[in-house]
Amino acid sequence: MSLYSQINQNKTKTxxxxxxFIVLFSGFFYLIGKYFNSPGAYLVLGLIISSFSSLxxxxxxxxxVLFTTGARPASKKEFFDFYTTTENLAIAAGLPMPKLYVIDDSSPNAFATGRDPRHAVVCATTGLLKNLDRSDIEGVISHELSHVKSYDILVSSIVAVLVGTLAIISNWLMRRMWWGDSRDDNNRDRSPFFAILFIIVLIITPIVATLIQLAISRKREFLADASGVLITRNPEGLASALEKIASYPPxxxxxxxTAHLFIANPFKKKGQSSWLINLFSTHPPIEERIKILREM
Known part of the structure; x- marks a missing residue:
């Protein structure tokens, strides 16, 4: 797949x-409205929320995303190596210099976000900047710049916000179901069918959110690994970085x-692997990525 076809695919996918999201979210609210005996009002509310969330x-x-992860701007003075490494790699990749942010966390990890290369952000944890050597950091940043260049960041960032919206609304509806409407006499007149359907919908919502994240394709991580190596010409740098990242706690x-944004699964513990976990993971197995890099 060429870079241009990948960019067009990501824009179409977005x-x-x-x-x-708008259709499913509005339909979800319509079903909830049936439970609360006001489907029309809930459908309009769902359309409004989903449209504003999408825009x-x-x-x-x-x-x-930066607010959610607790990231802060990385000044050139405080993180000079981070700044100069990113600047050099951005020039090599033919990209404008992205904004740099850091997360105060001892566990090494990183991600890129934004809607296009002109509005891109690369964020790394302080643990990554302190515990990895320069060639490792170059491997990580080149991987993230590859996401920027291919517009992976557009799809990933939008999915992060939409999935977050879905989680917040589901939580609010669950609270409303159990507590907010407990004094409503109309509860007695509601069909048990819709009550059961309402509960089922709330239970499967987190599963749908995970499937949305998986829908953006874990294949993009392999592509970003390969594209990043084309920038640095050093596959061992990224392989070594992934190996070290996997050895740290979540x-x-x-x-x-936001888990799918990171270069490695931020929740997965070392040695935690099974076919079921890998099936529903937002990232491909890190061992497989390292193996492919070392075969280059």
Missing amino acids: ILIMLI GSYFYSDKI LKNASPS
Whole structure:
């Protein structure tokens, strides 16, 4: 797959994800409205929330993701090596210099976000900058710049915001079901069928959110690994970095909605692997990625 076809595919995928989200979210609210005896009002509410979430995720996904992860701007003075390494690799990749942020966390990890190369952000944990050597850091940053160049960041950032919206609304509806409407006499007149359907929908919502994340394709991590190596010409740098990242405990400042953004699964513990875990993981097995890199 050429870079240009990958960019076009990601742009098309972004539009489709936003439209699917609006349709599913509105339908979800319509079913909830049936339970609360006001389907029309809930359908309109669902359309409004999903439309604003989709537009907001396009223009402000980077700011939302950075706020969610607790990231702060990385000054050139404080993180000089991080700045100069990124600057050099951005020039090599033919990209504008992205904004740099850091997360105060001892566990090494990194991600890129934004809607296009002109609005890109590369974020690394302080653990990554302190515990990895320069060639490792170059491997990680080149991987993230590959996501920027191919517009993977557009799809990933929008999915992070939309999945987060879905989780917040589901939590609110669950609370409303159990507590907010307990004094409503109309509860007695509600069909048991819709009550059961409502509970089922709330249970499967986290599964749907995970499937949305998986829908953006774990294949992009392999492509970013390969593209990153084309920038540095040093596959061992990234392989070594992934090996070290996998040896540390899970990241503290991550959430399920942003997990797919990171270079490595921020929740997976060392040695934790099975076919079921890998099936529903937002990342391909790190051992497989290292093996492919070392065969280059």
